[in-house]
Amino acid sequence: MSLTLLNVIVAVVIAIAFAAANAAYLVWAERRGAARIQRRPGPNINGPFGLLQPPLDGIKLMTKQLMIPGGADKILFMVAPVLAMAPAIMSFVTIPFSKGIAAHNMEIGVLMIFAFASMGAMAILFAGWGSRNKYSVMASVRAVSQNVSYEIPMLITAITVVMVNGSMDLKAISTAQAGGFWHWNIFPSLHSPLMPISFIIFFICSLAETNRAPFDLGEAESELVAGFHTEYGSMGFGLFFMGEYANIVIGASLTTILFLGGWDCPFGMFPGVWWFLLKIYLLIATFIWIRWTFPRTTIYGLLNLSWKILIPISLFNLLLTAGLLKVF
Amino acid sequence: MGGYFSDIFNGSKSLLIGMGITFREFFKPTVTVQYPYQTLKMSARFRGHIELIADEEGNPKCVACGMCQRACPSGCISLDSVSVDIEVDGKVKKKKVLSKYDLDFTKCSLCGQCVENCNFGAIDFSKEYNLASTRKEDFHFNLLKRLEERNA
Numbered sequence: 001m002s003l004t005l006l007n008v009i010v011a012v013v014i015a016i017a018f019a020a021a022n023a024a025y026l027v028w029a030e031r032r033g034a035a036r037i038q039r040r041p042g043p044n045i046n047g048p049f050g051l052l053q054p055p056l057d058g059i060k061l062m063t064k065q066l067m068i069p070g071g072a073d074k075i076l077f078m079v080a081p082v083l084a085m086a087p088a089i090m091s092f093v094t095i096p097f098s099k100g101i102a103a104h105n106m107e108i109g110v111l112m113i114f115a116f117a118s119m120g121a122m123a124i125l126f127a128g129w130g131s132r133n134k135y136s137v138m139a140s141v142r143a144v145s146q147n148v149s150y151e152i153p154m155l156i157t158a159i160t161v162v163m164v165n166g167s168m169d170l171k172a173i174s175t176a177q178a179g180g181f182w183h184w185n186i187f188p189s190l191h192s193p194l195m196p197i198s199f200i201i202f203f204i205c206s207l208a209e210t211n212r213a214p215f216d217l218g219e220a221e222s223e224l225v226a227g228f229h230t231e232y233g234s235m236g237f238g239l240f241f242m243g244e245y246a247n248i249v250i251g252a253s254l255t256t257i258l259f260l261g262g263w264d265c266p267f268g269m270f271p272g273v274w275w276f277l278l279k280i281y282l283l284i285a286t287f288i289w290i291r292w293t294f295p296r297t298t299i300y301g302l303l304n305l306s307w308k309i310l311i312p313i314s315l316f317n318l319l320l321t322a323g324l325l326k327v328f
Numbered sequence: 329m330g331g332y333f334s335d336i337f338n339g340s341k342s343l344l345i346g347m348g349i350t351f352r353e354f355f356k357p358t359v360t361v362q363y364p365y366q367t368l369k370m371s372a373r374f375r376g377h378i379e380l381i382a383d384e385e386g387n388p389k390c391v392a393c394g395m396c397q398r399a400c401p402s403g404c405i406s407l408d409s410v411s412v413d414i415e416v417d418g419k420v421k422k423k424k425v426l427s428k429y430d431l432d433f434t435k436c437s438l439c440g441q442c443v444e445n446c447n448f449g450a451i452d453f454s455k456e457y458n459l460a461s462t463r464k465e466d467f468h469f470n471l472l473k474r475l476e477e478r479n480a
Contacts, residue, residue: 036358041358292350
């Protein structure tokens with residue numbers, strides 16, 4: 001694939017548009033979903049079913065003044081929201097939506113996405129440190145310790161999948177699972193009998209990596225005002241918000257590619273990009289469903305879940321898979 | 329070690345039960361009232377500001393005795409009457425007719441002494457609760473005028 005300047009620009013524009021549109025309308029879906037679970041109608045005034053709410057919220061955020069608190073570290077304060085959003089957009093570049101739809105396929109796609117995803121923790125740390133606010137620092141320290149501890153089981157699980165498929169290329173991993181749902185990685189195979197558990201671990205980790213309830217200790221409204229983005233208003237806050245939703249989309253896409261066969265149809269009919277979109281939006285709906293079901297955990301409960309349950313199980317799974325791959 | 333795995337199992341099970349509950353709630357009808365578009369009917373004992381009650385002909389039942397004015401602990405009622413000549417059985421009689429009934433709702437505490445003290449059932453609580461204004465004068469009600477507006 002030759003990369004001309006035009007290719008790059010088109011790919012980046014599409015990635016930004018996709019990320020922004022998803023961020024805007026996932027907020028709407030989240031608010032409507034939350035409302036339904038709490039037996040309210042949710043936003044329903046602006047436009048049919050409240051569909052004009054996201055653009056109006058965007059206009060409201062953009063017309064607000066961007067305030068920098070006195071004594072804040074200006075550079076870090078301004079860099080943090082950009083750093084929250086930019087890696088999320090970058091990751092879209094390598095995600096294959098279908099056999100022919102991928103901005104730039106890389107042989108090390110898995111590695112690239114995890115490398116960019118780990119920059120998200122830095123954005124939170126910068127935001128907390130740069131704000132010169134005790135709540136923000138507390139929240140960012142929590143969020144970073146959470147991100148670090150959940151990255152470990154997530155990466156170990158991803159390594160298991162990479163070992164089974166023998167490739168770090170997202171497209172190759174998807175293609176290897178083609179031909180009906182029994183070929184998908186989520187089903188236990190001879191080489192990896194604990195795949196369903198891997199899927200659950202990966203799903204929990206992607207939930208925790210996006211700092212969402214029940215793992216939203218970085219925001220923890222009841223304890224830390226608004227967490228690391230306490231001092232952010234206007235589009236600074238908007239970028240954090242969009243970054244969070246873009247990360248949700250990436251987490252769902254990655255789960256789909258690694259475990260649910262990518263764009264593969266469960267029955268071997270009508271292959272195409274719609275299966276991929278259906279799968280990621282079902283996963284995102286589950287994200288929203290989980291968020292509005294469970295209360296926030298404590299920081300100890302959160303870290304114990306990772307270090308005492310997820311990491312040992314995923315390590316055992318990795319060893320078992322490695323052994324079985326060697327034997328068979 | 330056995331406790332470790334049973335904890336994981338029982339924990340996951342209770343999480344799934346919780347998700348099942350929210351899943352069912354998702355499909356149930358909404359229960360909220362969309363306030364500016366829908367309003368609830370106020371219950372029989374709801375206390376709004378007082379309102380004059382009309383007789384069958386649409387005139388106020390009030391005989392202008394002034395008991396409510398005297399009963400009011402905050403002095404928010406002020407009423408006035410005029411004498412009118414009316415013919416009853418061929419004879420001209422004088423009758424007191426209510427000419428003014430003002431309520432200063434800014435001072436009213438909705439204690440209900442006026443309603444209790446009325447011997448003619450001429451005043452009662454309204455069901456009005458959409459009262460919001462930035463000006464004091466908006467809460468000085470001319471109850472006679474409100475009665476006429478209701479009759480119209």
